[in-house]
Amino acid sequence: MSKAFLIAAPWSNSGKTTLTLGILRWFLNQGYRVQPFKCGPDYIDTIHHSTAAKKPAINLDTVMMPKEHVISIFNKYQQASDISIIEGVMGLFDGAVKDQGSSAEIAKLLDIPVILVVNASSMAYTIAPILHGLKTFDPEVNIAGVIFNFVKTESHYVFLKEACDVVGIPSLGYIPPNEEIAIPSRHLGLHIDHTFENVIEKAASHIANNISISKLLESIKDTKNGRKEKPVKEIIPKTKTIAIAKDEAFSFTYLENLKWLETIGNIIYFSPIHDTKLPDADYIYLAGGYPELHLQKLSKNTAMRAQIKAAADRGVTIYAECGGMMYLGNTIIDEDSVAYPMVGVFPLNTSMEGKKLSLGYRKVVWNDLEIWGHEFHYSKVSGDDTILSTGKVFSARGKEVLTKIYTYQNVYASYIHLYWAAINPNSILSFLFQSKSTSNTDT
Structure with a gap:
């Protein structure tokens, strides 16, 4: 089995990174070979992904890289894994110019499904038109499921699940707030210290206890081998x-x-x-x-x-x-x-x-x-x-x-x-x- 999916959000500060780290570690703990990727040019999140997956994370960026190169390096690394998880960047369609370089563009290019994580702490049934807009704005983007973050009660979740049912996107569960898995910030991004391993392990347990991992796996499909870059005959002597x-x-x-x-x-x-x-x-x-x-x-x-x-x-x-x-x-x-x-x-x-x-x-x-x-x-x-x-x-x-x-x-x-x-x-x-x-x- 080789599966892949992209974790995206309607907007920033929805909890993409914490969710990505926790799911990476959960799959790793279950014996899966996991491969992390990051949309965009971020070089800090990839350090955290590498820690969670115990394998180097790879950047995928359609602004800095030719599309053929993105496909090639994705294929190269995902083929040796059971689960490939890509963390998106900003909101689903946010790019350098319109959606150029966005999570949506990467998902379409690689033909992989999107799992949305939504900060629903101050939202109920209004999420329905938002999800409908995200689903229909570009039909080539396959939104395979939604995870609701920062939801405290089952009664709150009922409104959100009803919205998913109306829109036709599977709801995979909700994640209650948990200060123990909060990742502290630094001026350039996330801070790495000796407590980071504990945070990742707690995030893995907390997330897996509150969402349906089996339903998540059912909602994503096996990856396909895409195009590869033509190999370059090396003629530069490695004398330097x-x-x-x-x-x-x-x-x-x-x-x-x-x-x-x-x-x-x-x-x-x-x-x-x-x-x-x-x-x-x-x-x-x-x-x-x-x-x-x-x-x-x-x-x-x-x-x-x-x-x-x-x-x-x-x-x-x-x-x-x-x-x-x-x-x-x-x-x-x-x-x-x-x-x-x-x-x-x-x-x-x-x-x-x-x-x-x-x-x-x-x-x-x-x-x-x-x-x-x-x-x-x-x-x-x-x-x-x-x-x-x-x-x-x-x-x-x-x-x-x-x-x-x-x-x-x-x-x-x-x-x-x-x-x-x-x-x-x-x-x-x-x-x-x-x-x-x-x-x-x-x-």
């Missing part, structure tokens, strides 16, 4: 070494990006917090993460800071995104206005004071290459007026935005988390990690 920062400060990566890097080089990991020696490498990748939560440790590791600065000065290719970019600046300023010295490759300062969210899809046009990514941060930059930048950056609607890609020697840094896994590794357009490979360590 890529050092990737990975620790509690730098952890926001797309798994398929890492797989892509494995096709062009040998991967080694290092920690800017704990290690005092930078590995010998041709390329250095400083991923995003939470550097602002570890400023003292990062700043005190002067040996690592100095070696990264020296590598940049001698021409090693370094690519840094978001938190990695912040680390390459002169300082990071915390919420209390305390400045912590960082690497100093770029004469910029990033600050967490007066936090304001910046987010959105970004298309980077760099030489002849177009590559998509996503920007999501609360910090702001100052002191970057004299820094060279490259390329142009556009929003999903084609409007040029002010986000820069900073350059120094062979260093490239930006707030944007790029998705390069869909780019042919053999192409001369394979972006930064291939563009100047011959000159990095020979100087």
